Amino acid sequence: MTKAIAFPQYGGADVLRTIDVELPAPGPGQVRVAVRAVGVNPIDHRQRSGELHSLFPAVFPAVPGYEVSGVVEAVGAEVTGFAPGDEVFGGLMGGGYAEQALLDADELALKPATLSWEEAAAIPVGAETSERALDVLGVRPGETLLVHGAAGGVGTVLLQFARARGITVVGTASEANHAHLRELGAIPVTYGEGLAERVRAAAPGGVDRALDAVGKGDVLPLSIELTGSADRVLTIADFAGAAQYGVRFNGGAEGVESYHRPAFAAALALHEAGTLRLPLHRVLPLAQAAEAHRISEHGHLRGKIVLTV
Structure with a gap:
C-alpha cells in the first residue's frame, strides 16, 4: 500500500x-x-x-x-x-x-x-497546454495574442513559448504581477472595467487571437470583440461560456493528439538555453x-x- x-x-x-x-x-x-x-x-x-x-x-x-x-x-x-x-x-x-x-x-x-x-x-501541464493552445489557435510569428490569466502556471509558460515563436503577447493580470509579465516579454494590462480600451492602447495594431485561461467574467465576449471573430478565441477554462458564445473549448481531454513530447522538448530547450522561468x-x-x-x-x-x- x-x-x-x-x-x-x-x-x-x-x-x-x-x-x-x-x-x-x-x-x-x-x-x-x-x-x-x-x-x-x-x-x-x-x-x-x-x-x-x-x-x-x-x-x-x-x-x-x-x-x-x-x-x-x-x-x-x-x-x-x-x-x-x-x-x-x-x-x-x-x-x-x-x-x-x-x-x-x-x-x-x-x-x-x-x-x-x-x-x-x-x-507538464503548463507546457502541454501552451503547446496545444498555440497550435489549436494557429497563432503565427508576428501576430499578437491576448492571454487572460497570464501570470498563472499555464500563462507563465505560454508567454515564454510564444516569445520563442516570435509572437507578441498582451497579458491580463493584477497590477502586482505586471513586472513579472514584463520579465517574460509580455505587455501587461490590468483586468476589470475598461479592459478593452487598455488592450487597444497596448496593441494599437490590433489583437489577432485570444486565449482564456481564467474561465471567469466576461472575457469571452470581450475577446470576440477585440479579435473580430469567435473562431479566433479559445478557452481552456470555460466550457459553459464556450457553448454560450460559440468559442472553441479545448481542455486537453479530446485524446486526438498528444502534445506532451513536443511541449517537453520546447521547455527543455528553453531551460538548456538558460531562459526558462x-x-x-x-x-x-x-x-x-x-x-x-x-x-x-x-x-x-x-x-x-x-x-x-
Missing part, C-alpha cells in the same frame, strides 16, 4: 484526506514513479468541488494531480528509454497527489539535474493539499503551487 490525498465526495477543500491505496503495478507502456513533487492546477479544485462533473466525473475516492516529478521505480512491458532510478517529470490523468503514481511513458521526460523537483513538477507561488508539503487548494481557488497567482512528497 501507499499513501495518497483524495476526496471521497465533492465539496470544499476540507473533504481532502489521506488514504491508503494499493501500490500500482505498471502495465504495458507505463512507468511507476516515486513522487517527489506534484503541481497544483485549477482543474484540481474544480474537479474536487464537482464543478467539472459533467466533463470529468470523479470515481470516489478520487486522487487529484495531473503533473509530477520523481524517480522511476518500475517500468511495464514495451517501455523503452526509461529505467529504475531515472529522474523524470510528466503528466498524468489524475493520481498525482500520492507517494507513488503511474504515468504513460509517452507523457514522461528525463529531468535534467539542473532542474529542481519543484520546478520540474511545474512544467518557472516561478513557484507556494511550495507546501503534500499533507497541506487542502491549503494549496484554498490558495489556488483565491487566484491572483504568480507561477505554480507545488506540493512536495
Whole structure:
C-alpha cells in the first residue's frame, strides 16, 4: 500500500484526506514513479468541488494531480528509454497527489539535474497546454495574442513559448504581477472595467487571437470583440461560456493528439538555453493539499503551487 490525498465526495477543500491505496503495478507502456513533487492546477479544485462533473466525473475516492516529478521505480512491458532510478517529470490523468503514481511513458521526460523537483513538477501541464493552445489557435510569428490569466502556471509558460515563436503577447493580470509579465516579454494590462480600451492602447495594431485561461467574467465576449471573430478565441477554462458564445473549448481531454513530447522538448530547450522561468507561488508539503487548494481557488497567482512528497 501507499499513501495518497483524495476526496471521497465533492465539496470544499476540507473533504481532502489521506488514504491508503494499493501500490500500482505498471502495465504495458507505463512507468511507476516515486513522487517527489506534484503541481497544483485549477482543474484540481474544480474537479474536487464537482464543478467539472459533467466533463470529468470523479470515481470516489478520487486522487487529484495531473503533473509530477520523481524517480522511476518500475517500468511495464514495451517501455523503452526509461529505467529504475531515472529522474523524470510528466503528466498524468489524475493520481498525482500520492507517494507513488503511474504515468504513460509517452507523457514522461528525463529531468535534467539542473532542474529542481519543484520546478520540474511545474512544467507538464503548463507546457502541454501552451503547446496545444498555440497550435489549436494557429497563432503565427508576428501576430499578437491576448492571454487572460497570464501570470498563472499555464500563462507563465505560454508567454515564454510564444516569445520563442516570435509572437507578441498582451497579458491580463493584477497590477502586482505586471513586472513579472514584463520579465517574460509580455505587455501587461490590468483586468476589470475598461479592459478593452487598455488592450487597444497596448496593441494599437490590433489583437489577432485570444486565449482564456481564467474561465471567469466576461472575457469571452470581450475577446470576440477585440479579435473580430469567435473562431479566433479559445478557452481552456470555460466550457459553459464556450457553448454560450460559440468559442472553441479545448481542455486537453479530446485524446486526438498528444502534445506532451513536443511541449517537453520546447521547455527543455528553453531551460538548456538558460531562459526558462518557472516561478513557484507556494511550495507546501503534500499533507497541506487542502491549503494549496484554498490558495489556488483565491487566484491572483504568480507561477505554480507545488506540493512536495
